[in-house]
Amino acid sequence: MLFSIFSWAESIRFVEEKYYEALESTFHKTGTVSFFKDSMLIQYDKDDTLLTYNGDTLIIQKGEEQEVLDLNKSIEVKIFFILFEAVYFENEKVLARYFEIEKQKKMIVLKPHRSISSYVEGVSYKKTDSKLDFLQIELRTADRIRIEELDEVP
Known part of the structure; x- marks a missing residue:
């Protein structure tokens, strides 16, 4: 059954770089993100953590343990997922709801x-x-998140 669920998803491999100002450290992870009609699933390599985003909730499953976050109480996390999904699918309508969009050379600011x-x-x-x-x-806390799609096939 799990295979049939993933066969309906659009999936990419990615590398994620996070810089934490408070720690003055940068961390790297690779993984797979799968986009479904109403949700997004992130699985990191070498980690049994599975993140499932579906609008107002984020389910964090690590092994047998599961935590459900109400994203209406964690706006910065919700913004990250909305942004990632809107950028990936080039949904300018969603982006315009939260941002002023500027095209500069070959990138979007x-x-x-x-x-x-x-x-x-x-x-x-x-x-x-x-x-x-x-x-x-770039977050207000001076932390940064950078995601790059890899050429690998999931």
């Missing part, structure tokens, strides 16, 4: 609207055809 500017400093991304070259999110 997103300036946050006031409603999310206390969480997000700025965003930039570049796509070549349908491939996500990079998505970089």
Whole structure:
């Protein structure tokens, strides 16, 4: 049954880089993200953590343990998932709801609207055809997240 669920998804391999200002450290992870009609599933390599995003909730499953987060109480996490999905599918309508969109040379720069500017400093991304070259999110905390689609097939 699990195979049939994934066969309906659009999946990509990615590398994620996170910089934490408080730790002055950068961390790298690779994994697979699968986009479904109403949800997104992220599985990291060498880690048994599975993240399932479906709008207002994020289910974090690590082994047998499961935690459900109400994303209406964690706006910065919700913004990340909305942004990742909207950028990947080039949904300018969703992006325009949260950002002013500027095309600069070969990349897109997103300036946050006031409603999310206390969480997000700025965003930039570049796509070549349908491939996500990079998505970089600068947070107000001075932390950064950068995601790049890998050429590997999931």
